[in-house]
Amino acid sequence: xxxxxxxxxxxxxxxxxxxxxxxxxxxxxxxxxxxxxxxxxxxxxxxxxxxxxxxxxxxxxxxxxxxxxxxxxxxxxxxxxxxxxxxxxxxxxxxxxxxxxxxxxxxxxxxxxxxxxxxxxxxxxxxxxxxxxxxxxxxxxxxxxxxxxxxxxxxxxxxxxxxxxxxxxxxxxxxxxxxxxxxxxxxxxxxxxxxxxxxxxxxxxxxxxxxxxxxxxxxxxxxxxxxxxxxxxxxxxxxxxxxxxxxxxxxxxxxxxxxxxxxxxxxxxxxxxxxxxxxxxxxxxxxxxxxxxxxxxxxxxxxxxxxxxxxxxxxxxxxxxxxxxxxxxxxxxxxxxxxxxxxxxxxxxxxxxxxxxxxxxxxxxxxxxxx
Amino acid sequence: xxxxxxxxxxxxxxxxxxxxxxxxxxxxxxxxxxxxxxxxxxxxxxxxxxxxxxxxxxxxxxxxxxxxxxxxxxxxxxxxxxxxxxxxxxxxxxxxxxxxxxxxxxxxxxxxxxxxxxxxxxxxxx
Numbered sequence: 001x002x003x004x005x006x007x008x009x010x011x012x013x014x015x016x017x018x019x020x021x022x023x024x025x026x027x028x029x030x031x032x033x034x035x036x037x038x039x040x041x042x043x044x045x046x047x048x049x050x051x052x053x054x055x056x057x058x059x060x061x062x063x064x065x066x067x068x069x070x071x072x073x074x075x076x077x078x079x080x081x082x083x084x085x086x087x088x089x090x091x092x093x094x095x096x097x098x099x100x101x102x103x104x105x106x107x108x109x110x111x112x113x114x115x116x117x118x119x120x121x122x123x124x125x126x127x128x129x130x131x132x133x134x135x136x137x138x139x140x141x142x143x144x145x146x147x148x149x150x151x152x153x154x155x156x157x158x159x160x161x162x163x164x165x166x167x168x169x170x171x172x173x174x175x176x177x178x179x180x181x182x183x184x185x186x187x188x189x190x191x192x193x194x195x196x197x198x199x200x201x202x203x204x205x206x207x208x209x210x211x212x213x214x215x216x217x218x219x220x221x222x223x224x225x226x227x228x229x230x231x232x233x234x235x236x237x238x239x240x241x242x243x244x245x246x247x248x249x250x251x252x253x254x255x256x257x258x259x260x261x262x263x264x265x266x267x268x269x270x271x272x273x274x275x276x277x278x279x280x281x282x283x284x285x286x287x288x289x290x291x292x293x294x295x296x297x298x299x300x301x302x303x304x305x306x307x308x309x310x311x312x313x314x315x316x317x318x319x320x321x322x323x324x325x326x327x328x329x330x331x332x333x334x335x336x337x338x339x340x341x342x343x344x345x346x347x348x349x350x351x352x353x354x355x356x357x358x359x360x361x362x363x364x365x366x367x368x369x370x371x
Numbered sequence: 372x373x374x375x376x377x378x379x380x381x382x383x384x385x386x387x388x389x390x391x392x393x394x395x396x397x398x399x400x401x402x403x404x405x406x407x408x409x410x411x412x413x414x415x416x417x418x419x420x421x422x423x424x425x426x427x428x429x430x431x432x433x434x435x436x437x438x439x440x441x442x443x444x445x446x447x448x449x450x451x452x453x454x455x456x457x458x459x460x461x462x463x464x465x466x467x468x469x470x471x472x473x474x475x476x477x478x479x480x481x482x483x484x485x486x487x488x489x490x491x492x493x494x495x496x497x
Contacts, residue, residue, distance in 0.1 A: 022405075022407070033434065034407055034434075037407060037408050038407055038408050038432075038433040038434060039408045039433060233407065233433060233434045236434075237433060299411070299413075300411075300413075301410070301411060301431055301436065303436060322433060322434070323410045323411075323431075323433055325433070352429070
């Protein structure tokens with residue numbers, strides 16, 4: 001057993017331990033990777049409802065008259081398009097165009113902005129934002145607020161019915177990628193209809209001291225729908241089926257969002273932002289590599305970091321790969337030369353020194369039926 | 372979980388059941404539990420040679436791939452074909468129906484270094 005005493009813990013740590021969840025080191029956090037079985041947890045989210053402790057995620061609050069302008073300068077999407085109580089996906093870039101982090105941006109009615117960022121990136125993101133806005137004189141404060149929030153994700157087609165039992169906020173009035181401030185079981189909560197599973201659901205931000213009580217109440221509320229507490233293992237298989245990027249895999253400091261098929265969160269015409277000049281050059285020169293999905297044709301599982309061949313030659317690498325519990329196929333995402341990064345290209349994934357046949361496919365691998 | 376006394380164990384979490392000059396090899400309950408849902412088992416072909424301490428195949432779960440090391444040396448006589456279509460059996464019955472391969476033992480003196488059920492459980496800290 002490796003030493004875990006230095007790992008950070010969420011407010012739900014004791015709950016995970018007493019529930020006998022299997023715990024792992026996830027970017028410096030001691031987190032549950034699975035409670036029962038990744039496949040069972042995955043399936044609960046696709047067909048009913050699953051509960052995730054995502055309190056390790058970071059929160060950055062930007063407050064003040066120019067909060068929106070500041071966010072628009074440091075992030076790629078156009079925050080000016082957000083209505084109050086609306087959220088969107090965005091990215092923080094370095095000047096050279098590589099990715100600092102992928103984030104969710106929420107716009108509050110008073111003009112303040114609420115950012116949800118990746119757990120192991122939060123200090124880096126905060127420092128990055130402070131650095132790039134230094135001397136820009138935005139009338140806004142940037143605050144790393146993570147310690148004030150626990151975050152629980154209630155995901156799946158029965159997520160709404162589960163959470164609705166504990167809140168007076170009419171959840172069906174919150175559209176996908178909108179949010180509301182309300183109360184869940186009498187504790188103040190920010191309730192966002194967002195998620196990282198490809199399923200409908202909510203992410204709620206609450207006081208850490210209330211997390212254990214709400215976790216238990218949510219499990220009770222979802223009992224009739226077969227709710228399962230879920231770990232990071234299922235979170236990963238769910239997001240992979242939905243072809244959602246995971247920082248450190250599809251996006252890194254040396255990969256920009258355009259390469260990751262995330263051009264839709266990069267608004268080149270909104271005005272200047274950090275990384276814009278570099279992306280403009282890259283676009284003019286043409287992208288050299290692009291992310292594309294694949295399915296294994298032969299037995300074998302292409303996993304993160306495995307080499308990919310096209311026409312018998314090294315062409316790229318797998319960023320994320322594994323079995324898809326919903327589709328019962330082995331799927332993955334890989335970087336390939338842009339000319340080859342479209343559906344229907346035969347590729348080989350090098351598994352233990354042997355090329356194994358696969359083919360590129362369109363993504364997402366899984367898309368939920370419209371309600 | 373019980374670890375049968377008639378099996379010998381390795382610190383890499385394999386077991387071998389020795390009957391005459393034949394050994395049946397599998398992974399332990401601890402191994403399957405650590406791996407989680409097993410979705411793929413890669414085994415050598417009958418006739419192949421396995422060497423004690425060297426990897427002879429792999430077991431993949433949803434989250435990871437893990438090498439399997441031979442607890443004894445020998446020639447592969449048979450592989451458990453049922454695991455090809457139903458690898459999840461390894462989660463259900465790792466010490467029984469979900470054995471991996473049968474070998475003809477080539478070095479009888481190797482058995483002494485294997486762990487008894489009691490020693491293996493002590494090693495696991497149970």
